[in-house]
Amino acid sequence: NAGVTQTPKFRVLKTGQSMTLLCAQDMxxxxxxxxxxxxxxxxxxxHYSVGEGTTAKGEVxxxxxxxxxxxxxxxxxxxxxxxxxxxxxxxxxxxxSGGWSETQYFxxxxxxxxx
Amino acid sequence: KQEVTQIPAALxxxxxENLVLNCSFTDSAIYNLQWFRQDPGKGLTSLLLxxxxxxxxxxxxxxxxxxxxxxxxxxxxxASQPGDSAxxxxxxxxxxxxxxxxxxxxxxxxxxx
Numbered sequence: 001n002a003g004v005t006q007t008p009k010f011r012v013l014k015t016g017q018s019m020t021l022l023c024a025q026d027m028x029x030x031x032x033x034x035x036x037x038x039x040x041x042x043x044x045x046x047h048y049s050v051g052e053g054t055t056a057k058g059e060v061x062x063x064x065x066x067x068x069x070x071x072x073x074x075x076x077x078x079x080x081x082x083x084x085x086x087x088x089x090x091x092x093x094x095x096x097s098g099g100w101s102e103t104q105y106f107x108x109x110x111x112x113x114x115x
Numbered sequence: 116k117q118e119v120t121q122i123p124a125a126l127x128x129x130x131x132e133n134l135v136l137n138c139s140f141t142d143s144a145i146y147n148l149q150w151f152r153q154d155p156g157k158g159l160t161s162l163l164l165x166x167x168x169x170x171x172x173x174x175x176x177x178x179x180x181x182x183x184x185x186x187x188x189x190x191x192x193x194a195s196q197p198g199d200s201a202x203x204x205x206x207x208x209x210x211x212x213x214x215x216x217x218x219x220x221x222x223x224x225x226x227x228x
Binding site: 033035040041042043044045048058059090092102103104105106107108109 | 147149151157158159160161164204206214215216217218219220221
């Protein structure tokens with residue numbers, strides 16, 4: 001199993017450009033998450049999904065959109081990139097039991113630089 | 116709002132020592148707590164998950180404890196090795212259902228050979 005994979009690994013954007021980050025998991029997990037990691041701030045939740053076709057906002061959702069058209073994929077979109085979105089983006093997935101998530105498994109991350 | 120604090124922020128010890136990393140959280144109404152390891156430039160690797168009904172979990176040289184009422188968890192590493200050098204992150208799941216994890220800022224650990 002590949003686990004959680006993320007595409008691309010690194011990207012440079014100019015302010016105002018758009019892009020989509022792709023996350024894929026092969027563990028048949030229901031739940032998927034997008035986090036960003038910034039120096040001094042730790043990891044913060046952007047958006048998450050509890051199943052195909054459903055998404056919800058996390059702690060820092062502004063400037064991002066997400067879609068979960070297939071169970072195994074979770075897309076994170078930046079419509080108009082800003083320098084404040086320079087960060088490392090991590091995707092994670094988990095199964096659930098008793099109504100809440102179990103161990104979260106993380107992808108290797110995408111480093112995004114917005115100039 | 117849940118807040119997670121990790122102490123110390125950095126720690127450097129000689130190889131072979133036993134050590135303890137601390138994590139505290141402000142809202143004791145959690146579902147579970149997870150410890151991760153992160154190597155430079157890499158993703159997060161899950162080490163241990165403790166459900167709210169559990170007191171501790173063990174994996175090899177690692178032992179994590181949870182005292183939910185006091186809002187504390189510790190990660191104990193026995194007989195440390197240079198390969199244990201990494202940043203260790205504590206995270207709690209306190210939202211309803213599938214809300215994501217709230218992370219501490221981590222403890223940067225260096226094991227000196």
